[in-house]
Amino acid sequence: MMRAWNFSGIRVLPLDLVVAAVSIVAMALLFTLLRLTPVGRQMRAVADNPDLARASGIRANRVLLVLWAVVGALCALGGFLFGAKSVVSPELGWEQLIPAFAAMILGGIGSPAGAVAGAVLLGIAQELSVPLVGPSYKIAVAFAVLLLVLLVRPRGLFGVAIAAR
Amino acid sequence: MEAYLVAVAVIALIYMLLAIGLNLQYGYTGLVNFGHVAFYAIGAYASALLSLKGWPLAPAFAVAMLLAGLAAYPIGLLSLRLSDDYLAVVTLGFSETVRLVIQQEEWLTRGVQGLPGIPRLFQFLGVGQYADIATLGVLIACNVVAIGLVTHLVRSPYGRLIQAVRDDETAVQALGKDPARVKVQVFMLGAGLAGLAGAFYAHVITYISPDQFLPLVTFYVWIAIIIGGPGRTSGAVIGSLILLVFLEGSRFARDFVPGVSEVQMASVRLALVGLALILFTIYRPQGIMGRQNL
Numbered sequence: 001m002m003r004a005w006n007f008s009g010i011r012v013l014p015l016d017l018v019v020a021a022v023s024i025v026a027m028a029l030l031f032t033l034l035r036l037t038p039v040g041r042q043m044r045a046v047a048d049n050p051d052l053a054r055a056s057g058i059r060a061n062r063v064l065l066v067l068w069a070v071v072g073a074l075c076a077l078g079g080f081l082f083g084a085k086s087v088v089s090p091e092l093g094w095e096q097l098i099p100a101f102a103a104m105i106l107g108g109i110g111s112p113a114g115a116v117a118g119a120v121l122l123g124i125a126q127e128l129s130v131p132l133v134g135p136s137y138k139i140a141v142a143f144a145v146l147l148l149v150l151l152v153r154p155r156g157l158f159g160v161a162i163a164a165r
Numbered sequence: 166m167e168a169y170l171v172a173v174a175v176i177a178l179i180y181m182l183l184a185i186g187l188n189l190q191y192g193y194t195g196l197v198n199f200g201h202v203a204f205y206a207i208g209a210y211a212s213a214l215l216s217l218k219g220w221p222l223a224p225a226f227a228v229a230m231l232l233a234g235l236a237a238y239p240i241g242l243l244s245l246r247l248s249d250d251y252l253a254v255v256t257l258g259f260s261e262t263v264r265l266v267i268q269q270e271e272w273l274t275r276g277v278q279g280l281p282g283i284p285r286l287f288q289f290l291g292v293g294q295y296a297d298i299a300t301l302g303v304l305i306a307c308n309v310v311a312i313g314l315v316t317h318l319v320r321s322p323y324g325r326l327i328q329a330v331r332d333d334e335t336a337v338q339a340l341g342k343d344p345a346r347v348k349v350q351v352f353m354l355g356a357g358l359a360g361l362a363g364a365f366y367a368h369v370i371t372y373i374s375p376d377q378f379l380p381l382v383t384f385y386v387w388i389a390i391i392i393g394g395p396g397r398t399s400g401a402v403i404g405s406l407i408l409l410v411f412l413e414g415s416r417f418a419r420d421f422v423p424g425v426s427e428v429q430m431a432s433v434r435l436a437l438v439g440l441a442l443i444l445f446t447i448y449r450p451q452g453i454m455g456r457q458n459l
Contacts, residue, residue, distance in 0.1 A: 098261060101254045140265050143258035150247065150255065 019081045026077055027116060030070070034112060039066050047110065098139050099126065102146035108156025117157060171297045175369055177409035178304040179362045183382075184389045184401035185311050186358030191387075192395035193319055194351045195331030197249045200240070200256030201386055203263040204233040204356035206378035208363025210267060210274060213283045213373055222286065226364045233360025234353040236263075241352035245345045260380055268375040279374025286368045304365060308402075311358060315398050327351055328396075385412075388438060392445050394452025403453055411438060 004011040034040040042063045045053040054060050075093070082092060099122060107118025122145055129141045149156060183205060190196040212229035216222055240259055244252050267274045274280065286303065287296040318324050329337045330344045337344050367373050385408060393404020415434040425433065445452070 098254070098258045101258070105251075105254075134269070136269050137265060139258075140262045143262045146255065146258055147243070150243070150251065154246070 015084065019085055022077070022081060026074065027112075030074070031112060033070065039063065043067055095139065098146070099142040102142040102149075105146055105156055106149050108158040111156070111158040114156055114158030121157075168294070168297065171294075171301055173409060173413050175297070175301055175304060175365075177406055178301070178308055179365050179369070180386065180389060180405040180409060181308050181402055182304075182311060182358055182362035182365070183386045184393070184405040185308070185315055185398065186355035186362070187386050188390045188393075188395060188398060188401040189315055189318075189358075190351055190355040192390060192397065192400070193324070193331060194327040194348060195249075196244055196348060196352060196355075197253045198256050198352070198355065199253045199380070199383055199387075200258075200260030200263075201355075201359055202378050202380060202382040203256075203260035204237060204359035205363040205366070205382060206260075206263055206267060206375075207236050208233045208360030209367040209373050209378070210280070210363075211360070212364035213280050213367040214273070216284050216368070217280065217282070222284065222368065226361065229364035230357045230360045233363065234357035237353045237356030238349065240356075241349035244348055244352060257380060257383075260378075260383060264375050264378050267378070274375075277375060279372055280367075281372045283367050283371045283373065285371055286365075300365075300369060307361065307365075312398055312402065319398075323347075385438075388442050390452075391442065392452055394455030397452070397454040400452050400454035407453075408438075411441065 004013050032040075034043065042053070042058045043066070045056070045058055046060050046063050050060055053063075078096075079092060082088075082096075100119075103119035103122045104115050105118070106122055107114030107116065122142060125145060126138045126141050129137070133141065183201060186204075187198060187201050190198050208229040211232045212222075212225045215225040215228060220228075240256060243255055247255060268276055270276070271278075285296060287299040290296040290299060319328070326337070326342055327347055329340075329342075330347055334344050370377075386405075389404035389408040390401050391404070392407055393402070394400030412434065415430065415437060418430075449455075
């Protein structure tokens, strides 16, 4: 364990910086995969219109396999970082499910940058709500944010407008 | 042994009420409700708290149903604006929020300590066989009434309307019907049934605590209607019976497998339920009672 660095009152542990760095690298890799590689383009094509993608010769099954592998790897990395930062328990993933959904919808479905922004905003909202409602209501705060976004701005902060979610 | 069988049958019938409600929502109307346990919990707590305050059981049950149905109203309104997967997440979030509120608001629910000493059904018959069998009888009657109502409902013009909403909402709108109102009504009806099931549960078990209302209960009910066949009331009935045989049967299986603790068996049981579900979706996606090409 190392001592926390003190930036004019804001304390940062070296571990926090490692976690932040690893997540930024992971995000950069994901953006590269989605935007700059053929398989990323195929993924976006399948998401947009599976039939059309299939008709233009994209092997949708293979794309979905790659997609799930990437999702699994990202989740594992998330679990690893979460474990490094706090306690590991069997319910670890379950407790993140609703906040993760809320973050995704807040950012806007189909927008990776939105997901990142949504997650950061939701995380801040959850932590700031602790003095008001107590630490146990974190999931409820995520749920409230989710509801609010779906009612007020269903496409999220960065999403493209779709008639109905 | 008879007492045990009666107890298992009672639980099976409670699950059956839950399954009939969810089947009405998902099977007939296509509403993906992943928060069924929330209405079950609301029913259980409402009836338990009222009866602990000295209310007679019949009005307590009625209020439990009513409250659960009313709690579904805002969620039903939301369901108008959300398609399947979004509704699933919102309802799941709702059920977890309800559980958190029950856990945190100790002035009302005593939090994680739970509510002990809830009056048993038919207490005047004494503790034992007669009260148990009377409870079983009332539950059977409630299930028969619920099945009768749902069967009648889905054969009526209203039933054709809700199934049309499931199949093609735009077409229903084009015919000048209002899918929105129908969805909210079905949501409230199903939730009311879940509330009734919750009230029965509270007065059968006589002790409730927040950890009895995990989303696992919702998923058990889903498993029951997927195995039984969504969109078929007989499917909900058979599905919940199979589910209970499975859950209770694996309790006995432990006697034949040495060196497995009760906690480990609970995990094995979950894994087996999951495996059965996967096999069903692969080999018989329409469920046991489902029609072909559904």
